[in-house]
Amino acid sequence: MNVWLVTAAVLLVSLIPVGWVCLRAEPMDRVVALQLASNIDALILVVLSEALGRDALFDVALLLALLSFAGGLTFVRFMERWV
Amino acid sequence: MNVLVVVLLVVAVAAVVISVAGMAVMTNVYDRMHYVGPASMIAPVAVAAAVVAREGLGPAGIKAVLVAVVVAATSPVLTHATGRAARIRELGQWAPTDDERGDA
Numbered sequence: 636m637n638v639w640l641v642t643a644a645v646l647l648v649s650l651i652p653v654g655w656v657c658l659r660a661e662p663m664d665r666v667v668a669l670q671l672a673s674n675i676d677a678l679i680l681v682v683l684s685e686a687l688g689r690d691a692l693f694d695v696a697l698l699l700a701l702l703s704f705a706g707g708l709t710f711v712r713f714m715e716r717w718v
Numbered sequence: 719m720n721v722l723v724v725v726l727l728v729v730a731v732a733a734v735v736i737s738v739a740g741m742a743v744m745t746n747v748y749d750r751m752h753y754v755g756p757a758s759m760i761a762p763v764a765v766a767a768a769v770v771a772r773e774g775l776g777p778a779g780i781k782a783v784l785v786a787v788v789v790a791a792t793s794p795v796l797t798h799a800t801g802r803a804a805r806i807r808e809l810g811q812w813a814p815t816d817d818e819r820g821d822a
Contacts, residue, residue, distance in 0.1 A: 652738050653741070664750055667797075681785055690777065
């Protein structure tokens, strides 16, 4: 157990309230919670990469950051009028 | 150096916890959007700084900085798009309404 693993664990636990908002709130609030969850997930992957010594997880974090941006924009575009 | 890494990770965790708590407590989508800020700006920079402090500017450090830059750059854009979509969904338009313009 090192400081990186503890950090990753705390960040994982912090996703629980975000998941609650995603489940229970209004649609636009859910999109905001999804955006926050995506940011936290990217941080978790970076921290886990350091904790486990696996450099490949940095690439996954970068990909997640880019794709969650594109996905979020797609969500909000559709939720303006069509969903 | 270990102390610096711990301090930076504590800062990152604190920013995320504050963001999550604020977003969960707020009831309005416009208020909730503001709390995404610390988790998308302070936390990634602090984590990237912690990685660089530990690994130096090698491949791992550069990738961590890149992740922080991408998250910090894209999050405000997405937040603005979300606010715009929320307004259009609520009012039917992005432009100011007559009441907001103060037209007689």
